[in-house]
Amino acid sequence: MSELASTGIEATRRRLTEKQADTVDRLTTAAVAVLSREGFSGTTIRLVAAAAGVGTATAYTYFSSKEHLISEVFWRRLVAAPKLDTGAQDPATRVVAVLRQVSLLVANDPVLAGAVSNALLGDDPDVRHLRVRIGREIRGRLTEALGSDDPERVSMLELLYAGALLQAGMGLLSYEQVADLLEASARRLLTDPAAD
Secondary structure (H helix, E strand, C coil): CCHHHHCCCCCCCCCCCHHHHHHHHHHHHHHHHHHHHHHHHHCCHHHHHHHHCCCHHHHHHHCCCHHHHHHHHHHHHHHHCCCCCCCCCCHHHHHHHHHHHHHCCCCCCHHHHHHHHHHHCCCCHHHHHHHHHHHHHHHHHHHHHHCCCCHHHHHHHHHHHHHHHHHHHCCCCCHHHHHHHHHHHHHHHHHCHHHC
């Protein structure tokens, strides 16, 4: 059984059998390899399917577009990232740890990072669905780290995160710079009395 199937991660379009989950795992793994070789613009579902050893029609059974496939790669990395055990720390330190972890999920692979930025901006309905799931996951982690249900503050943190990742995705900042700026911004937001 694939590692992702055993952790309960399923593709966005339907529930999967063990064999189907294995196929999706192969496709998402192949997508990263094809991206590193071809870049975002050169990556196609056909190339990814060939690299995964499945037919193109089979790949389209699971992924409606390359943007959907690449968004799925990010989703899987996000949900596979362990929740941080930061219970004894102050809220600002917990929030910074979450923001740093999430912002660095693709930092070691600049081609994938740029592709994820492009993919998540797509208008494919399956990508929109994944954006919602990704947003809920990040919101949940930020809310838990904050230690309170403060929708306004969580929304501000989400805006910081989204803007920072867009800057990195456009190549204006490295992901390490983004993580550092997110830390400084979040600490200021969470410790500035004027923010209350």
